[in-house]
Amino acid sequence: MFEVIAFYIFSILTIIMFGIVVFSKNSLYAMSALAGGMIFISGFFFLLGAEFLGVVQIVVYSGAVMALYAFGMMFFDTTRDVKENIHYKKILYSLSIISAVLIVIIMSAPIYSANIESLYPSAIEGVGNTQIIGLVLFTKYLIPFELAAVMLLVSMISGILLVSKRMDMNLTEKDHYEEKGEII
Amino acid sequence: MDWAIVIETIIKSIVVLSVVAAMAGFATYIERKVLAFMQRRLGPMNVGPHGVLQLAADGIKLFTKEDIVPQNAVKPIFKFAPVIAPVTAFTSMAAIPFFPEFTVFGYTVTPIISDINVGVLFVLGVASTGMFAPLLAGMSSANKWALLGAARTVIALLSFEVVSGLALLAPLMMIGSLSLIDINDYQIAGFTSWLIWSQPMAFLLFVIAGFAETNRTPFDLIEYEAEIVSGYATDYSGIRWGLFFIGEYANMITVAFLVSIIFLGGYNPLWIIPGAIMILIKISAFIFLFLWVRAAWPHVRPDQMMWLCWKILMPLALINILITGIVLI
Numbered sequence: 372m373f374e375v376i377a378f379y380i381f382s383i384l385t386i387i388m389f390g391i392v393v394f395s396k397n398s399l400y401a402m403s404a405l406a407g408g409m410i411f412i413s414g415f416f417f418l419l420g421a422e423f424l425g426v427v428q429i430v431v432y433s434g435a436v437m438a439l440y441a442f443g444m445m446f447f448d449t450t451r452d453v454k455e456n457i458h459y460k461k462i463l464y465s466l467s468i469i470s471a472v473l474i475v476i477i478m479s480a481p482i483y484s485a486n487i488e489s490l491y492p493s494a495i496e497g498v499g500n501t502q503i504i505g506l507v508l509f510t511k512y513l514i515p516f517e518l519a520a521v522m523l524l525v526s527m528i529s530g531i532l533l534v535s536k537r538m539d540m541n542l543t544e545k546d547h548y549e550e551k552g553e554i555i
Numbered sequence: 556m557d558w559a560i561v562i563e564t565i566i567k568s569i570v571v572l573s574v575v576a577a578m579a580g581f582a583t584y585i586e587r588k589v590l591a592f593m594q595r596r597l598g599p600m601n602v603g604p605h606g607v608l609q610l611a612a613d614g615i616k617l618f619t620k621e622d623i624v625p626q627n628a629v630k631p632i633f634k635f636a637p638v639i640a641p642v643t644a645f646t647s648m649a650a651i652p653f654f655p656e657f658t659v660f661g662y663t664v665t666p667i668i669s670d671i672n673v674g675v676l677f678v679l680g681v682a683s684t685g686m687f688a689p690l691l692a693g694m695s696s697a698n699k700w701a702l703l704g705a706a707r708t709v710i711a712l713l714s715f716e717v718v719s720g721l722a723l724l725a726p727l728m729m730i731g732s733l734s735l736i737d738i739n740d741y742q743i744a745g746f747t748s749w750l751i752w753s754q755p756m757a758f759l760l761f762v763i764a765g766f767a768e769t770n771r772t773p774f775d776l777i778e779y780e781a782e783i784v785s786g787y788a789t790d791y792s793g794i795r796w797g798l799f800f801i802g803e804y805a806n807m808i809t810v811a812f813l814v815s816i817i818f819l820g821g822y823n824p825l826w827i828i829p830g831a832i833m834i835l836i837k838i839s840a841f842i843f844l845f846l847w848v849r850a851a852w853p854h855v856r857p858d859q860m861m862w863l864c865w866k867i868l869m870p871l872a873l874i875n876i877l878i879t880g881i882v883l884i
Contacts, residue, residue, distance in 0.1 A: 422673045430680040441709045450629050450697045
């Protein structure tokens with residue numbers, strides 16, 4: 372009863388939020404709605420009894436959308452509407468509608484043919500949701516998990532390398548050298 | 556589902572809301588008095604005995620002051636942003652066990668609104684979502700100081716969240732559970748079993764991250780008057796401005812509860828002092844520490860804060876985790 376009411380409230384709120392993300396021309400509205408929508412999605416995880424994933428959804432996406440805000444702050448005047456530069460409206464609309472329909476079909480086909488089942492049903496007695504995620508991650512999905520970790524490490528190191536050229540020299544020193552006409 | 560649980564939860568939520576909001580309001584009075592004491596002043600003295608009723612005067616002023624929305628602001632978000640601060644601060648309290656269990660008229664009350672298995676993560680995650688309030692306020696104000704405050708909010712969040720998460724990982728490895736009740740019961744054996752003795756480094760790091768999370772003084776770079784007027788709150792007035800501060804003080808209380816439960820033995824009784832009194836003492840001491848640090852420490856610049864968090868605190872937290880792992884194996 373309560374689960375059903377909560378499910379419909381969260382679904383309606385999530386759909387409204389992501390609708391605003393897509394249709395709004397103001398980047399501040401779009402990003403705020405994105406943050407709200409991500410947090411409402413965590414409601415579904417809590418309803419399904421997957422507290423760990425729900426909390427991870429909140430933690431990860433609050434940080435991720437926060438970084439997105441930083442980029443929005445740098446690239447746009449967030450208090451004004453963005454002028455969209457669309458030339459071929461028909462192609463754009465038809466492509467987006469086709470891709471949306473495709474995603475719905477891909478997602479709903481296994482449900483329609485009713486052969487969707489969880490590979491690791493969480494029915495072990497006395498073991499919580501968090502522990503089961505740990506068990507599955509470090510047995511069945513160990514290699515994908517470690518590969519993802521290595522990929523994140525690689526991207527972190529490359530990010531640091533890209534930024535860290537001449538990190539030992541600060542910006543005022545750079546101006547000082549440029550005034551003297553030396554090549555940095 | 557039982558209707559009794561629903562009614563009990565609603566009653567608990569209302570009690571937590573009203574008590575914590577009152578505590579947050581009272582904390583503003585305590586703060587002014589303690590700061591005055593440290594700076595050899597008297598502080599508020601005129602309204603009521605020793606200025607106790609100053610609280611009511613401040614409240615009346617905040618509620619009745621004209622509410623101004625700047626012309627060029629993004630109005631819906633400008634109006635909505637202050638609500639986020641208290642809402643997230645109070646939501647995060649849903650997973651905190653405030654007191655030990657007690658019995659009223661034969662009915663056992665557990666003073667926690669919802670005992671989810673991932674209590675600590677929930678509290679930290681939702682509390683850090685509260686940083687959206689200054690961010691949205693700053694970005695929607697159409698004001699350069701506010702925008703600078705919003706930009707500083709992002710670096711503050713990205714700096715402290717890593718430290719607080721990693722610092723907490725080491726004690727959680729020892730306990731093996733994320734539920735705050737389990738964490739409290741781990742330290743049930745008394746004074747020597749408090750986690751601060753086995754994890755002093757994690758305690759220190761978590762407290763520093765807590766100061767950054769609540770925007771308290773050494774790290775209050777998002778509203779530092781001397782650099783950016785009032786940061787994100789420059790354009791706010793009246794009750795909207797007040798909501799930010801209810802959120803900030805509620806967050807202080809949350810962090811105080813978290814530190815007391817995780818590192819200082821929680822609500823376990825000590826000697827002849829019952830558990831409920833113990834946790835109140837710990838929380839009061841911690842709030843006093845917040846105020847003491849505000850009186851004693853200078854501000855840090857944003858670059859100093861990032862340097863501190865990423866180059867000193869994060870490696871220390873990682874080393875702490877490594878050592879804890881080696882010891883546990």
